[in-house]
Amino acid sequence: MFASAVLVFTLCLCYLNPTVGQDCQSRQDLQGSLKQIQKLLSTYEASNLQSLRNLKKKINLLQSTAGKQITKAVNSTCPKLDAPMNGRKLGRSHSVGHEVHFLCDPGYELVGSESRVCQDSLTWSGQQPACRDTNACACSPCLNGGTCVDERKKFSCVCAKGWAGATCQNQMPKFFVIMTNTSAATSPATNAAAAATLPAATSGPFVRPSRCTLTQGTTHCTCEPGYTISGRDSNTCTDIDECELFHNGQAGRLCLHTCINTPGGYRCSCPVGYNSTRDGRSCKDIDECATRQNNCTKDQTCINTYGGFQCVHVDCPKVPHATYVKTSPMRCERNPCPLDNKACSQTPNSFSYHYLAVVSNLSAPRVMFRVSALRPMGDTLRFSLLGGKLARRHFTVQRSDRLTGQLMLVSPVQGPATLEAEVEMSELEKGVQLGRFITKVTMFISQYEF
Known part of the structure; x- marks a missing residue:
């Protein structure tokens, strides 16, 4: 561009003052040179226009790509899931990697996936569950x-007058029977004679003579x-038999555990590991750990359970690239990692055990359990549930506040x-992990509901 301007200046100078120098060209040569310069300028202008068009295309492409990324960022969640009819949904986040759980109301059975995970394709895993009615009275028992009366996974019967038993299968005996004697006797002597002629009744712990x-x-x-009159x-x-008669009555069971019929009454018994309470009907767990009945x-720790006890011993886990030492009977902490050992720094800082x-x-x-950080080091705390399908079938982890996560039985x-x-x-600090802490929770579930 600079050379073309010098050439135009030189030509114009020769054209205005032909006597300037001997190198000035004739008018015909001058016109040819001007046409050549004009062609050069046209070519340069066309090149600039093409460059501008290419630049505009690139800008439009960048704007389109940025718009798609923004749209993808805004819509990077799975569609909203509804709770099944006659059921509930646990979990509110619909982001990728998060999962929701489903529960049914009492009297209903879950059919389908108990939990669903939001996948990278922004679709949910599994199938939408439903709650199916499990009415125990459907077969008229x-x-x-x-x-x-339909109850959760079982039923009870309210029997008609004169009947008893779990399914009203036993006829209820009459406590008082009045029999009419056709021979009328009005004098006291006759009454005494009639009473004396009554046959003697058999005796025994479960059979007594009537009065x-x-x-x-x-x-x-x-x-x-x-006791009651025996038939005719x-x-x-x-x-x-009070245990059979009041097995499932409206007033509740006679005994919390086992009812034993006795002559003229009953008594309650408790399973091994329990003592009877003062009312004689309930059972109270024996703390074998506190009473040293274990x-x-x-080197073991005694854990009292309902109806028994467990002896536990904690060994620190063996994790590659890290070494752990026991700082208390239920806690193991990692030894300091070398500065250049990145694999060691990614391992858990500690393991704690709870029963x-x-x-x-x-x-x-x-x-069931809460985990919290007293003095957080970073700007973010993240809680998650580890383990296989069995753990995820019965548990989930939710955040109760900014510093606390809770383990829930679902x-x-x-x-x-x-x-x-x-x-x-x-x-975490700006997405970089500063530390990991794992809490192992073990639940000992009794065979009894008390």
């Missing part, structure tokens, strides 16, 4: 006019408390059983 009196020609027979034989009283060794005693069929959802567990779950707490 109550007999002899009894009314069925009968004859008044104005009518015989009245009664029994001791806990008004002279014999048989024991009432066989744990010195819980739980009764069978504990209602859910329920918070489905009841039938004992006896032992469940383990691991809660990981990570401290």
